[in-house]
Amino acid sequence: MNNIGKTILVAVISAIVSVSMYRWLEEPQQVIIRETVPAVYTKKVETEPTIQSNQVPSTSSQRSSLSSTPTNFIKSAETVTPAVVNIKAVDNRTLGFWRGGAYSSSTGSGVIISPDGYIVTNNHVIEDGNEYEITFNDKREYKAKLIGIDASTDLALLKVEAEDLPYVNFGNSDLLSVGEWVMAVGNPFNLESTVTAGIVSAKGRSINILEDQYSIESFIQTDAAVNPGNSGGALVNTKGELVGINTAIITQSGRYEGYSFAVPANLVQKVIFDLKDYGVVQRGMLGVGIDPITDALAKELDLDSVEGVYIKSIEVGGAAADAGLKTGDVIISLNGNETNTMPELQEQVARLRPGNVVEVEYIRKGRRNTKNVTLKNKLNSTEVITENIEDTQLLEELGFELREMKREERDRLNVNGVIVKSVYRGGKIERTNMDPGFIITKVNEVNVKDIESVIYQIKNAEDKVMLEGIYENYPGEYYYAFAI
Numbered sequence: 001m002n003n004i005g006k007t008i009l010v011a012v013i014s015a016i017v018s019v020s021m022y023r024w025l026e027e028p029q030q031v032i033i034r035e036t037v038p039a040v041y042t043k044k045v046e047t048e049p050t051i052q053s054n055q056v057p058s059t060s061s062q063r064s065s066l067s068s069t070p071t072n073f074i075k076s077a078e079t080v081t082p083a084v085v086n087i088k089a090v091d092n093r094t095l096g097f098w099r100g101g102a103y104s105s106s107t108g109s110g111v112i113i114s115p116d117g118y119i120v121t122n123n124h125v126i127e128d129g130n131e132y133e134i135t136f137n138d139k140r141e142y143k144a145k146l147i148g149i150d151a152s153t154d155l156a157l158l159k160v161e162a163e164d165l166p167y168v169n170f171g172n173s174d175l176l177s178v179g180e181w182v183m184a185v186g187n188p189f190n191l192e193s194t195v196t197a198g199i200v201s202a203k204g205r206s207i208n209i210l211e212d213q214y215s216i217e218s219f220i221q222t223d224a225a226v227n228p229g230n231s232g233g234a235l236v237n238t239k240g241e242l243v244g245i246n247t248a249i250i251t252q253s254g255r256y257e258g259y260s261f262a263v264p265a266n267l268v269q270k271v272i273f274d275l276k277d278y279g280v281v282q283r284g285m286l287g288v289g290i291d292p293i294t295d296a297l298a299k300e301l302d303l304d305s306v307e308g309v310y311i312k313s314i315e316v317g318g319a320a321a322d323a324g325l326k327t328g329d330v331i332i333s334l335n336g337n338e339t340n341t342m343p344e345l346q347e348q349v350a351r352l353r354p355g356n357v358v359e360v361e362y363i364r365k366g367r368r369n370t371k372n373v374t375l376k377n378k379l380n381s382t383e384v385i386t387e388n389i390e391d392t393q394l395l396e397e398l399g400f401e402l403r404e405m406k407r408e409e410r411d412r413l414n415v416n417g418v419i420v421k422s423v424y425r426g427g428k429i430e431r432t433n434m435d436p437g438f439i440i441t442k443v444n445e446v447n448v449k450d451i452e453s454v455i456y457q458i459k460n461a462e463d464k465v466m467l468e469g470i471y472e473n474y475p476g477e478y479y480y481a482f483a484i
Contacts, residue, residue: 106129152210182237203220284319352375
């Protein structure tokens with residue numbers, strides 16, 4: 001009996017040592033994910049909404065107090081929950097291995113921001129769909145029209161045809177304090193009308209999740225539980241005011257682990273007003289390349305503190321160049337608001353439009369200076385940019401959807417081009433037998449690196465278009481031709 005006991009004891013100790021060594025040697029993997037529910041499949045829905053144009057409400061009801069009270073969310077939950085909806089984005093166009101009448105879809109959350117049916121959500125919730133099904137808290141169902149998207153902030157604006165809807169008032173996200181209570185409202189794992197609470201853990205966070213070349217990341221970080229399906233949902237204060245749109249989490253397991261991130265409400269308002277009024281965001285730009293201030297750089301520049309944003313390059317013909325800013329300057333405030341970090345500067349500039357004049361305070365050779373800078377758009381003008389409906393219609397008529405290559409894709413494949421995101425049924429592109437994922441590198445033997453250059457070459461072709469390119473997972477070059 002003693003021998004048996006000793007044998008069992010040795011086995012238990014060995015097991016404990018083995019598990020401990022495994023955990024010590026195995027490093028956990030950290031990933032950043034945006035929280036849509038994984039794709040499911042559904043049948044095509046034929047109904048189309050009737051579209052009207054209505055006004056997004058003003059922000060006159062913003063609070064002015066530093067911190068909202070009380071510390072419970074009973075009243076705000078009653079107010080906000082009816083205004084948070086479930087969104088299903090259905091793609092009934094895409095050709096792929098699903099060719100039997102079933103279509104891919106994904107789901108997330110959205111927030112009603114006006115009584116006449118405007119809904120804000122994340123771009124990544126709806127980007128893979130062309131029909132949008134909205135389910136309200138009271139089980140009513142609507143079809144929504146996409147008003148516009150902004151990949152640089154991961155936001156999108158939808159519209160349903162309804163009146164007298166419950167909606168959420170905007171709060172002032174600038175007045176949020178670290179440690180302040182907030183509540184997340186959404187549909188995690190398709191569990192409708194779920195609320196979770198936490199505090200503001202940090203502000204102005206950048207987690208390098210957005211791939212757009214003009215991306216703006218200045219997230220509100222909270223420890224309110226956010227899971228798949230919460231994306232596009234509301235982050236509110238204890239007064240029930242919208243202070244952010246829940247967007248992403250950092251996790252080692254693929255599920256919530258204490259870190260969630262939301263787009264600040266003040267930035268959300270600017271983006272959705274532009275989408276409503278113009279169809280695209282009017283982004284004011286300084287025309288500079290920037291870097292954070294490090295301790296070593298602060299010492300090199302003889303700065304008093306490790307704060308500010310370093311100008312590493314100046315765009316010729318840009319706003320900063322016109323105003324006399326130079327490489328090596330350190331921007332410390334914009335319109336009197338401190339810019340201690342890159343996200344703070346980017347967020348403040350992103351709230352402005354081309355033509356807006358801003359007062360930039362900066363340090364040059366140890367001295368503080370100010371300049372008035374007139375912001376420009378990405379074309380280095382102060383004109384309003386409107387959505388080019390003709391270009392959009394051209395791609396739809398040809399039967400495919402394009403997207404820009406991400407930086408990581410360009411570096412990995414060592415190629416410039418444009419990726420075919422979707423191929424539609426019944427179009428010219430389908431008849432060429434092209435598959436989604438094709439990377440267009442040339443149009444009629446001319447190198448292309450963005451969607452605009454692809455469209456330009458197609459529009460200027462005489463009678464025939466030859467698309468040349470590659471597939472990431474297949475060797476060699478491929479060619480697809482069609483007549484104009």
